[in-house]
Amino acid sequence: MNLKQALEKKGIKGAPKSFDQVGCIAIIEIPEELKRHEKVIGNTFLELHKNIKTVFKKASPRSGQYRLRKLKLIAGANKSITEHKESGCRFLVNVRTCYFSPREGTERMRIAEKVRKGERVMIFFAGMGPSPIIISKKTKASDVIGIEINPACVRYFRRNIALNKTHNIKVIQGDVKKEAKKYYGSCDRVAMPLPETGYKYLSHAIRCLKPKGIVHFYFISHENEINKWKKIVRREASKLKKKAKIKEKKKILPYGPGIYKWRIDFTVF
Ligand SMILES: C[S@@+](CC[C@H](N)C(=O)[O-])C[C@H]1O[C@@H](n2cnc3c(N)ncnc32)[C@H](O)[C@@H]1O
Structure with a gap:
């Protein structure tokens, strides 16, 4: 029986369309018209998914520099720390603070699959470390650097490195605008997984590259406006007296009607 059918049996019409599972925590979006039934929805969810111990409802959109949202407990244990498994790695995370x-698991793996032996990989906006750790575990990169500003994320990043026994990751707590400078001219690959405002850091990503290096640049755009983003990439390169060559454009995830998260891979010369 699915959630919709189980709720119908309890006299509730309609159900949340999707949910995110992070370890043993489910995070669901409750439509306004179902708000008064949220506790029943949460408990029904727990009855159906025995591996879930906590159900949170999204109580605000993501906001602020740390890209966090408010979560409201609607069923189960009031625990926001869990262990999530992805691509054979283990990640401890506090879903309230990180x-x-x-x-984004599939996309993290796509980037890891591009990494070649001996590369130095830079991950801006590294969160609690999923990308650096997957790259370290699954590839023959020489080293991986992760920069993250949220101290709570950085604490979990360090714990996750220990949990996964990786030995070639450098964790840097701080602002990409300040910390990336130490790595100018030294990276084969730079990923920028901050799609809302990542464009503000393009010049730092370009400056981190070695010759022939690649930037993975993420952004949010309507399908009709991709050219605008290609222009932004070219403009940032030209400000540094370089030319950008776009190598790949990829639609990553839906974001809103006609709007998606995208990735452009480019090099500069
Ligand atoms: C969209 S999340 C991506 C996290 C991670 N890459 C992942 O896939 O789980 C963006 C992260 O960038 C961090 N961040 C935002 N601005 C930053 C900056 N200027 N310097 C370093 N980190 C920043 C936020 O704290 C947040 O954890």
């Missing part, structure tokens, strides 16, 4: 989206 950004983490299980929906």
Whole structure:
């Protein structure tokens, strides 16, 4: 029986369409018209998914520099720390204090699959470390650097490195604008997983590259406005007296009607 059918049996019409599972925590979006039934929805959810121990409802959109949202407990244990498994790695995370989206797991693996032997990989906006750790575990990169500003994320990042026994990751707590400078001209690959405002850091990503290095740049855009983003990439390169060559454009995840999260891979020369 699915959630919709189980709720119908209890006299509730309609159900949340999707949910995120992070370890043993479910995070669901409750439509306004179902708000008065949220506790029943949460408890029904627990009855159906025996591996879930806590159900939170999204109580605000993501906001602020740390990209966090308010979560309201609607069923189960009031615990926001859990262990999530992805791509054979283990990640401890506090879903209240750290950004983490299980929906991005496929994309994290796609980036790892591009990494070649001996590369130095830079991950801006590294969160609690999923990308650096997956790259360290699954590839023959020489080293991986992760920069993250949220101290809570950085604490979990360090714990996750220990949990996964990786030995070639450098964790840097701080602002990309300040910390990336130490790595100018030294990276084969820079990923920028901050789609809302990542464009503000393009010049730092470009400056981190070695010759022939690649930037993975994420942004949110309507399908009709991709050219605007290509222009932004070219403009940032030209400000540094370089030319950008776009190598790949990829639609990553839906974001809103006609709007998606995208990735552009480019190099500069
Ligand atoms: C969209 S999340 C991505 C997290 C991680 N890469 C993941 O996939 O789970 C963006 C992260 O960037 C961090 N952040 C935002 N601005 C930053 C900055 N200027 N310097 C370093 N980190 C920043 C936030 O704290 C947040 O954890």
